[in-house]
Amino acid sequence: MADRLAVGIDIGGTKIAAGVVDEDGRVIARTRRETPTTEPEAVLDAIVEITAEFRAELPVKAVGIGAAGFVDASQSTVLFAPHLAWRHEPLRDRVARRTMLPVMVDNDANTSGWAEWRFGAAQNEPDLVLITLGTGIGGALVIDGLPYRGHFGIAGEFGHMQVVPGGNACECGNLGCWEQYASGRVLGRRAAAAVAEGSPIGRRLAEAAGGPERVEGAHVTPLAESGDEEAIAWIAEVGDWLGVGMANLAAALDPGLFVVGGGVSDAREMLLGPAREAYSRTLTGRGYRSEARIVRAHLGPEAGLIGAADMARLTARRRRPANPAARVRVRAAARSGRSPKRRR
Amino acid sequence: MADRLAVGIDIGGTKIAAGVVDEDGRVIARTRRETPTTEPEAVLDAIVEITAEFRAELPVKAVGIGAAGFVDASQSTVLFAPHLAWRHEPLRDRVARRTMLPVMVDNDANTSGWAEWRFGAAQNEPDLVLITLGTGIGGALVIDGLPYRGHFGIAGEFGHMQVVPGGNACECGNLGCWEQYASGRVLGRRAAAAVAEGSPIGRRLAEAAGGPERVEGAHVTPLAESGDEEAIAWIAEVGDWLGVGMANLAAALDPGLFVVGGGVSDAREMLLGPAREAYSRTLTGRGYRSEARIVRAHLGPEAGLIGAADMARLTARRRRPANPAARVRVRAAARSGRSPKRRR
Known part of the structure; x- marks a missing residue:
């Protein structure tokens, strides 16, 4: 012991x-x-x-x-x-x-x-891409059952792959990084804009948060769970970008499994459904290849x-x-x- | 023996x-x-x-x-x-x-x-990304000194990572694939357009090729080597997209070395100079990390x-x-x- x-x-x-x-x-x-x-x-x-x-x-x-x-x-x-x-x-x-x-x-x-490979969602899959959707996007690779950190130790910075040339400005100094389109930040930005505009969803978010100044991206998922169509659409949009980015990673890495964790993954199928759809739609060679599974992280x-x-x-x-x-x-x-x- | x-x-x-x-x-x-x-x-x-x-x-x-x-x-x-x-x-x-x-x-x-890892440009670098610029973009990964083919065998299809949403149509069925922006196809398309327009560079290409109907992308590099400013700019544009895509791959994989081969790499520094510049400009975390070297393939x-x-x-x-x-x-x-x- x-x-x-x-x-x-x-x-x-x-x-x-x-x-x-x-x-x-x-x-x-x-x-x-x-x-x-x-x-x-x-x-x-x-x-x-x-x-x-x-x-x-x-x-x-x-x-x-x-x-x-x-x-x-x-x-x-x-x-x-x-x-x-x-x-x-x-x-x-x-x-x-x-x-x-x-x-x-x-x-x-x-x-x-x-942790997901040892004890969680990826226990039987040695070729693994982990994507953590929090405020930004974290990433990790397991290759042949061992962590792969890259030559200098910093592989897995998937969130800073450019997906839109000249797109949204990223904290990293670049434009159009993936995490500007497929992370909690997107929901936070949309929520803040809705509150500022005083739009109906903005008012619903303010009510749920206990005041307009308290609204965060994290309030979007509960609202979507309660059936709010606009909140569902926001999460689906994040899911769509998630799927496009995963198809990019699959073109390069061809993993057997994607595990999606982080706070945004609390939206479960509202996120992963659109992500799988976008993935299958944009995966190169689709129809001629086996496709990686896309699952939610288990360990929270x-x-x-x-x-x-x-x-x-x-x-x-x-x-x-x-x-x-x-x-x-x-x-x-x-x-x-x-x-x-x-x-x- | x-x-x-x-x-x-x-x-x-x-x-x-x-x-x-x-x-x-x-x-x-x-x-x-x-x-x-x-x-x-x-x-x-x-x-x-x-x-x-x-x-x-x-x-x-x-x-x-x-x-x-x-x-x-x-x-x-x-x-x-x-x-x-x-x-x-x-x-x-x-x-x-x-x-x-x-x-x-x-x-x-x-x-x-x-071959490049065993006998060529990458002999001392076990974490390697190979990019072959021909008509399209081919790719290969060596990880910890062994070829990495992915879970289903088809890793390294870098050319089909999407770099422009809704961009140029690709033979793979998707839009905006990297190889539509950073491969010999781009030079071929530009050359064909220039010939069709009868522009000055179109006439120069037709002359070099022995007739307008014989012009191919491969005629651009010799013209650039002879000092043609427009041909040089076309290759630099391909190099720029090459560097942006390599920065994306470095965000995900953090290799020690990129080896660039294929016919387009005959343009040497006219291609690799702008590629290195774009790479250093867009690499996430630049300034806080070691950067992969970018070299031309040795084996032809x-x-x-x-x-x-x-x-x-x-x-x-x-x-x-x-x-x-x-x-x-x-x-x-x-x-x-x-x-x-x-x-x-």
Whole structure:
């Protein structure tokens, strides 16, 4: 048991979600707090505090961190995090120094994708594209059953593929990025415009949110669920762009499965139905090829921390061979750890 | 020596190029003929005849075929070839039955990419995107030093990623595919229009081609090389779209290297200069990340047959273990065969 628990910490632009995760991907303790977005030191302090709190109660053996940013190929340094203050932050070593635990750092979408492959929607599919629809689009690749991070560590930035030349301006500095058309941001933009115009749906959103100034993109899905035609159409439009972009990814990567997670995926078939339709309509070679399945993520908002903990646990075990005999056992464990395992 | 020679056959929409290739990627015998595009049986006959001719002279031990089409994940069946008459053609087994040799079938861009990684421009770069600019765009991926073909065998169809919503109609049935903006087809279309309009560059092209009816896209590059400003601008425009599309691929895949081959790459820096500029301009996260190099392919038009032969040779050796000791040797050979080797 002792070496089977790891801390997973998911550092998003607004929230830090953390938990202690066992070898079957179960979260057996959890905590949340606001992300201190302007102070890199404060985020580091929070990580160390959370780890210490968990450790006082449970024998954790490693720390995995999923961060909303570019992480380098050695899983040690956050190169750039648009919503945080980190620039070339050597996070792995700084946390390891203050916790004396093995630490793994990866992009939050990569850790979520890993969790879905190990314990969630993608357990039997080794060629996997994960798409996380939050405010933007996060992405992860699993290839031949292993995470693929690219040569420099930052593969999977699907949201910044250009889909409309000269299109909507993106926070990344480009125009027409996919996430400007197929993410929660689109719903937020439409909702804000509707409120500003005082249109009927704007008034319905304001009512649902408890005031026009409180309206966010997240209010659109409940409204659509209640049967609001316009809200349904907005989500369908996002789904349509999602499908077009997935067909682009399929042309390049030909995966067996797309897993769609993130808050916007709460819209379920209102999103995925139009996405599948657009995908089948625009997939190159359709009719002559097998088509990837498109499913919703299973693990919900804890996927990122579950995957981070699991990756840290597997990495830590691989890194600590005591003697040749132990090394063989460690390798066997790492191998079996990589194969899909049902969540009990 | 005996088990070190393999036949490579590159089946394009207009030409079949074939050769006998040694273990260092040298072509030691070669032949060419027209592709019989309407008769699947005639292509099969040609493959068998070419193999028999080579075999009468040299001890070839395997046949590798690179075909311009979708090949399934087991490297045996051509699912669909837009420029040939094949539909679900079980090519591997049909050739094997008539030659009694081990046969490997793959997409022609995959075989070209493999050749560049083994013997050409990408020898030290295990995370590689190959882009072949001919009439359309072919593509191949090498990931962690192995060809990546996708879950169903048809990854790398980069040319059919949509870059302009509602854009130019593509032969694949979609609108706005990348190859409608960044391939030889663009030069052909511009050249044809210029000839039809009787514009100055149209007259210059007709003169170079020996008559207006003979003008093709391939005449643009020599004209640009002679200093023609308009021809240079046309190639730069293709290069610009090439760079934008490569930035999209880098967002998703983060490779270490792009290798650009195919006939259009004969324009060299007139193409690659603007491509690099557009790539650096539109790459997401630029300034915070390492950037892939962009280089021209080294092996020229024989890359496809060289790679096909090499893949067939390696596959055949892996498939023929005589006894356990031999099996160990075979594996060692296959492993060493996978590592980069300089062309002597």
